[in-house]
Amino acid sequence: MNEKTMRKHRWQSGIFLLILIVLTYLSSAITTFNFMEGMATIPEAMGWIFSNLLVSQESFEKLPKILEKLAETIFMSIAATTIAAVVSLFLGVLGSNTTKVNNFLSVFARFIASVSRNIPVVAWSLILLISFGQNSVTGFLALFAGTVGFLTRAFIESIDEASQSSVEALTATGATYFQIVGKAVIPQCLPQMISWVLFMVETNIRNATLVGILTGTGIGYTFDMYYKMLNYNVVALITLCIVITVIIVDLISNYVRKVIL
Amino acid sequence: MSLLTVEGLGKSYTADKQILKNINFEIKAGEFVSIIGPSGAGKSTMLRCINRMVEFNEGNILFNQQDVGSLNKKGLRKLRTNIGMVFQHYNLVPRLTVIENVLHGRFGYKTTFQGLLGRYTEEEKERAFYLLEKLGIHEHAYKRCDQLSGGQQQRVGICRALIQEPKLVLCDEPIASLDPNSSKIIMDHLKSISTEMGITCLVNLHQVEVAQHYSDRIIGLNNGEIVFNGTAYELTQEKINHIYGTKTKDLIIA
Numbered sequence: 001m002n003e004k005t006m007r008k009h010r011w012q013s014g015i016f017l018l019i020l021i022v023l024t025y026l027s028s029a030i031t032t033f034n035f036m037e038g039m040a041t042i043p044e045a046m047g048w049i050f051s052n053l054l055v056s057q058e059s060f061e062k063l064p065k066i067l068e069k070l071a072e073t074i075f076m077s078i079a080a081t082t083i084a085a086v087v088s089l090f091l092g093v094l095g096s097n098t099t100k101v102n103n104f105l106s107v108f109a110r111f112i113a114s115v116s117r118n119i120p121v122v123a124w125s126l127i128l129l130i131s132f133g134q135n136s137v138t139g140f141l142a143l144f145a146g147t148v149g150f151l152t153r154a155f156i157e158s159i160d161e162a163s164q165s166s167v168e169a170l171t172a173t174g175a176t177y178f179q180i181v182g183k184a185v186i187p188q189c190l191p192q193m194i195s196w197v198l199f200m201v202e203t204n205i206r207n208a209t210l211v212g213i214l215t216g217t218g219i220g221y222t223f224d225m226y227y228k229m230l231n232y233n234v235v236a237l238i239t240l241c242i243v244i245t246v247i248i249v250d251l252i253s254n255y256v257r258k259v260i261l
Numbered sequence: 262m263s264l265l266t267v268e269g270l271g272k273s274y275t276a277d278k279q280i281l282k283n284i285n286f287e288i289k290a291g292e293f294v295s296i297i298g299p300s301g302a303g304k305s306t307m308l309r310c311i312n313r314m315v316e317f318n319e320g321n322i323l324f325n326q327q328d329v330g331s332l333n334k335k336g337l338r339k340l341r342t343n344i345g346m347v348f349q350h351y352n353l354v355p356r357l358t359v360i361e362n363v364l365h366g367r368f369g370y371k372t373t374f375q376g377l378l379g380r381y382t383e384e385e386k387e388r389a390f391y392l393l394e395k396l397g398i399h400e401h402a403y404k405r406c407d408q409l410s411g412g413q414q415q416r417v418g419i420c421r422a423l424i425q426e427p428k429l430v431l432c433d434e435p436i437a438s439l440d441p442n443s444s445k446i447i448m449d450h451l452k453s454i455s456t457e458m459g460i461t462c463l464v465n466l467h468q469v470e471v472a473q474h475y476s477d478r479i480i481g482l483n484n485g486e487i488v489f490n491g492t493a494y495e496l497t498q499e500k501i502n503h504i505y506g507t508k509t510k511d512l513i514i515a
Contacts, residue, residue, distance in 0.1 A: 168352055169365075169421070174339065175369060178377060
């Protein structure tokens with residue numbers, strides 16, 4: 001019996017691999033993508049990057065302006081994430097099976113989260129661009145909308161996973177709903193929630209560049225502008241600044257995570 | 262005088278399967294009663310019907326001359342403050358300290374805001390420390406609960422139940438995840454609660470010997486029905502076989 005199921009498993013993985021290969025071949029055939037040709041262009045592309053995307057002396061003159069825009073972008077991302085976190089906390093508590101008030105509100109919270117999550121941040125930017133115009137509010141709202149969905153989902157999971165037993169115990173002592181949420185659920189889930197918020201801050205700083213290109217705000221706009229002016233030296237400097245910022249934010253949030261968990 | 266009267270209690274989650282069928286028993290104030298029976302017999306469900314953590318379908322439960330089934334939300338909250346509960350998996354908030362977890366037991370007496378702000382009176386705090394000392398874990402009062410062993414956590418759970426000043430403590434398999442040594446400590450404490458403090462204890466147990474050793478009375482449950490209700494002496498081998506539906510020789514007894 002055991003050997004039989006094991007042999008079956010081996011068969012299944014073999015077939016799965018075969019299907020993958022066929023799918024890859026089919027999709028490249030349909031799109032007329034030639035893998036070898038694609039590989040052949042890599043050295044040339046690399047050559048272009050290393051000869052053009054160089055930080056030159058004069059591009060450093062733009063540095064103060066770049067840093068100003070970068071700071072604007074970072075703070076916008078942080079603001080969007082933290083405000084989204086507050087909204088998500090409410091939606092998460094309402095949506096979780098352990099702490100839901102009633103089924104209607106739970107489904108409602110999950111529905112909002114699902115809508116906001118399943119529309120990509122790029123689509124949000126373009127949709128909001130039409131109604132709000134080209135300013136940083138649009139960028140802020142685009143990040144906010146995407147983040148609410150993701151964080152609500154994450155918070156619902158954290159609450160469900162961490163607090164079922166203590167909710168039962170406090171209900172049995174005669175505690176009220178808000179006492180249970182405030183004194184058992186939140187203290188238990190807080191580290192995990194903060195960890196998710198930090199993750200979202202990182203992601204949003206990265207996303208903010210893209211959103212900026214689309215909505216014409218922040219560092220993304222600066223990037224786009226110099227790119228279109230064919231001033232690749234400044235583009236290189238901006239890219240470098242973004243990379244350094246993301247690494248620094250990564251390090252900080254890893255440190256915070258280590259302290260709180 | 263009986264503290265708890267259960268009459269014709271019935272519970273079913275789905276129409277075709279009844280978890281509890283026509284349960285009748287009485288418990289006097291200060292009694293120590295064990296409920297034994299195989300897994301899935303409905304022990305946990307029966308215990309949770311008493312403080313309506315599970316809603317029952319049929320019958321009446323009278324606690325302290327009060328009809329449990331007809332209580333509104335406010336009345337139910339008041340009822341629950343009078344009934345402490347101890348769980349198999351302790352059900353503490355692991356990230357909070359021992360003393361915070363113990364004081365959670367006072368929420369039933371407080372308004373929402375008093376509870377949220379953590380405003381406890383001096384007497385409540387003193388009482389909490391008194392109980393911790395009584396159960397021998399006062400030196401851990403400021404430790405986080407997840408740093409404690411299972412037996413210690415269960416003692417915190419008992420403190421949380423006792424600080425409610427309950428008339429009845431419901432224990433849902435309090436020693437099922439503990440080693441024999443800690444189990445004995447926990448059972449001794451539960452016994453002393455009923456003898457010294459006069460608090461009634463209703464305990465779900467898996468170990469027949471433990472039930473025989475500690476209880477004033479034993480209730481045997483099988484397949485949702487009471488098949489035995491009597492003292493430890495009346496619980497003969499034959500009766501045990503009847504409760505568990507097997508020959509106990511087949512059961513491995515430690």
